[in-house]
Amino acid sequence: MTIVALEALTFGLGHMVRAAAKAGERLCLLTGVREIYRHELSRLSLDVIDVDTTDTAACAAVLKEIPDLHGLINSTDTWFVPGAELTAQFGLPGRTVASAQFLRDKLKVRQRLYEHGLSPAPGNTLPAVLKDSAGTSSRNVWLVRTPEELQAALDEAADSDLKGRLFAEPFFAGPVYSAETITWEGRTRLLGVLSRQVTGVREDAAAFPVAFPQEIEAELASWASRVLDAVDYEQGFAHIEFVFSVDGPQLVEINPRIGGALVGEALCRALGTNVYESMIDMALGKAPSLLDDAEATGPAVAFALVYPTGQGVLETIEGLDQLASCPGKPEWYPTKAVGDRIDHLTDQRGCVGIVLAEGPTAELAMHRALAAAAVVSPSAKSDVPASEPH
Numbered sequence: 001m002t003i004v005a006l007e008a009l010t011f012g013l014g015h016m017v018r019a020a021a022k023a024g025e026r027l028c029l030l031t032g033v034r035e036i037y038r039h040e041l042s043r044l045s046l047d048v049i050d051v052d053t054t055d056t057a058a059c060a061a062v063l064k065e066i067p068d069l070h071g072l073i074n075s076t077d078t079w080f081v082p083g084a085e086l087t088a089q090f091g092l093p094g095r096t097v098a099s100a101q102f103l104r105d106k107l108k109v110r111q112r113l114y115e116h117g118l119s120p121a122p123g124n125t126l127p128a129v130l131k132d133s134a135g136t137s138s139r140n141v142w143l144v145r146t147p148e149e150l151q152a153a154l155d156e157a158a159d160s161d162l163k164g165r166l167f168a169e170p171f172f173a174g175p176v177y178s179a180e181t182i183t184w185e186g187r188t189r190l191l192g193v194l195s196r197q198v199t200g201v202r203e204d205a206a207a208f209p210v211a212f213p214q215e216i217e218a219e220l221a222s223w224a225s226r227v228l229d230a231v232d233y234e235q236g237f238a239h240i241e242f243v244f245s246v247d248g249p250q251l252v253e254i255n256p257r258i259g260g261a262l263v264g265e266a267l268c269r270a271l272g273t274n275v276y277e278s279m280i281d282m283a284l285g286k287a288p289s290l291l292d293d294a295e296a297t298g299p300a301v302a303f304a305l306v307y308p309t310g311q312g313v314l315e316t317i318e319g320l321d322q323l324a325s326c327p328g329k330p331e332w333y334p335t336k337a338v339g340d341r342i343d344h345l346t347d348q349r350g351c352v353g354i355v356l357a358e359g360p361t362a363e364l365a366m367h368r369a370l371a372a373a374a375v376v377s378p379s380a381k382s383d384v385p386a387s388e389p390h
Contacts, residue, residue, distance in 0.1 A: 002068050002070060003073060004027075004066065004069065005027060005074075006074045006086065007031055007033070007079050009076060009257075009260050009264065010037065012040075012264040012276060013027075014040055016276045017045075017046055022274075023280050025071075025280065029046060029047070030049050030053055031049075032052045032054065034048060038337070039334050039335075056082045056085060070092075070283075071280075071284050071285075072094065075258060076136075077255065077257065081097070083100070084096065084099070085097055094283070095234040099232065105133050106135070106169075107167045112230060113230055113251060119251050122170075123170065126146065128150075128168040129144075129171050129201075130166060131166070132162045133164035133166070135162070138348055141201040142157070170250075173246075174250075175243070175244055176196040176241065176252065177210065178193070178240060178259060178263075179194075179220060179240040180194060180237070181228065182278060183234070183235055186229075188233070189221075189291055190220065190221035195207045195366065205373075206261070206263070207363070208267065208302070210362050223248070227251060227254065228240075228254070233256070236257070237257055237259075238254060238257070239255040239263065265356065266303065269298045269358065271298060273294045277290075278290040299360065301358055301359075301362075302356070302362060305351045308342055308378040311344075311345060311382060312341070313380060313381050314342055314379075316338065316378070318379070320332055322375045323355070323372055323376070328365060330356065331356045333353060333356060334352070334353040335352060342380045355373040357372055
């Protein structure tokens with residue numbers, strides 16, 4: 001009996017394998033980018049099939065050769081629609097193709113929420129955020145405050161590989177968070193709220209669960225449910241990014257999946273359970289156990305993304321041997337290896353690794369993660385030839 005993962009988030013495969021085994025299922029990963037998972041694959045016994053996952057027909061041909069296929073998991077934005085198409089083709093449990101296509105269009109989602117009074121209309125007033133309607137990982141996102149910044153962003157966007165359409169949405173002032181939720185048959189549960197630290201549009205750190213006063217947490221739970229109801233959210237985890245403005249929560253975007261980076265790890269630790277068991281439940285067409293079970297009984301968790309100071313080939317990552325002397329039991333989760341190229345520093349593609357730390361509260365866990373990350377120093381060597389002296 002097999003459940004197939006059509007690609008996956010960088011971290012979380014280990015939890016997914018254990019969750020599948022508990023359900024009496026074998027997990028099989030279909031991937032065209034095996035090196036992305038090198039950290040987890042180095043310590044897992046997992047069936048991996050190398051296939052061009054951008055080719056839906058090629059993936060379908062692989063699935064046809066699996067006689068005991070019970071479910072398919074598509075937990076990433078890029079493969080969200082192809083995954084829905086494959087579940088429909090093979091008669092597997094999952095959301096409809098129409099729902100997947102709608103949720104992957106950030107402009108249509110924004111327009112729907114405006115119609116339901118849950119968002120200002122998309123528009124061209126400044127300040128604004130220019131965004132790829134089908135973008136991921138903060139790529140092709142520009143914060144523009146002046147006409148000059150707007151023109152520069154438009155020029156850059158013209159040369160970018162957009163996956164959808166470029167559109168402008170409102171900019172909201174305030175701290176950034178994300179609501180981590182799970183939905184099944186019209187019922188949504190707020191699992192907790194993740195704090196986020198960003199530089200421009202690049203994510204730098206996050207912590208879970210944020211301790212809001214009871215009445216504010218209830219307000220956020222109600223708001224998240226209304227947002228998902230408005231977009232006819234059928235089922236699954238959701239990672240709802242929002243700004244807590246002077247007017248209350250304002251949506252940044254809905255990511256129809258478990259949060260990326262180490263959000264899944266944070267959920268498992270803080271809630272004291274393997275949340276991926278609910279991912280397996282839903283892949284098998286069963287109500288997820290998280291809908292009723294699991295409370296924040298574990299430690300709070302924070303993680304900080306580590307970036308080099310310059311582009312080039314990653315030469316060294318110094319300071320990892322000092323993590324053990326830092327509070328919070330910090331751990332290193334590598335996303336790059338020495339020899340990899342670093343071409344992007346303004347979004348998550350430039351991250352070389354993540355430091356995770358624990359604490360009695362999200363605030364203290366964040367302090368510890370940031371302190372531990374500060375001892376890690378990656379160095380990239382530029383391979384651009386120096387200019388000739390005159």
